[in-house]
Amino acid sequence: xxxxxxxxxxxxxxxxxxxxxxxxxxxxxxxxxxxxxxxxxxxxxxxxxxxxxxxxxxxxxxxxxxxxxxxxxxxxxxxxx
Numbered sequence: 919x920x921x922x923x924x925x926x927x928x929x930x931x932x933x934x935x936x937x938x939x940x941x942x943x944x945x946x947x948x949x950x951x952x953x954x955x956x957x958x959x960x961x962x963x964x965x966x967x968x969x970x971x972x973x974x975x976x977x978x979x980x981x982x983x984x985x986x987x988x989x990x991x992x993x994x995x996x997x998x999x
Contacts, residue, residue, distance in 0.1 A: 919942055919943070919945035919946070919947070919948060919949075920940045920941065920942050920943050920945060921943070921945065922945065923940075925938045925939060925940050925941065925942040925976065926938055926939025926940065927939075927942065927976060929978075934964070935978060936976055936977075936978050938976055941975060941976055942974070942975060942976040943974065943975060944956070944974035944975075949974050956973060956974045957971045957972065957973050957974075958971065958972045959971050960972060964980035965980075967982060967983060967984075968980040968981060968982055968983065969981065969983050
């Protein structure tokens with residue numbers, strides 16, 4: 919989202935990076951600008967030891983699954999199995 923509009927993001931699986939029509943920002947409903955969370959973990963792996971994280975500005979990086987910080991959160995999008 920950017921200023922209440924869809925940022926038009928798509929994932930390029932070959933380059934392993936996002937592409938946006940406009941660069942997103944920390945907008946609702948995905949982001950709460952009043953919390954310190956600026957990253958979301960994804961369920962997708964870049965390899966067995968790394969998962970992707972998405973930043974409020976749309977950047978996507980792979981990070982060690984064992985690493986953690988207070989500014990990274992997750993949101994369950996389906997019930998755990």
